[in-house]
Amino acid sequence: MEYKCSVCGDQVEGDLVVFTEHTEKHIIDEIKSTHPEWAGDNGVCVPCAEYFRKQLKGE
Numbered sequence: 001m002e003y004k005c006s007v008c009g010d011q012v013e014g015d016l017v018v019f020t021e022h023t024e025k026h027i028i029d030e031i032k033s034t035h036p037e038w039a040g041d042n043g044v045c046v047p048c049a050e051y052f053r054k055q056l057k058g059e
């Protein structure tokens, strides 16, 4: 199954990461600040998820 990551636009195989509004709202907000058109339930690819998690940690 292939998905299109709506953040980086890459076609990715396998699973998208879908954030739970309740537990990861800060990540959702961070992504939306750079990608206003993105909706939380669109999900992102794994590298994007890792990237934004690191952004929030300031790494």
Ligand SMILES: [Zn+2]
Binding pocket: 005, 006, 007, 008, 009, 010, 044, 045, 046, 047, 048
């Ligand atoms: Zn991506």
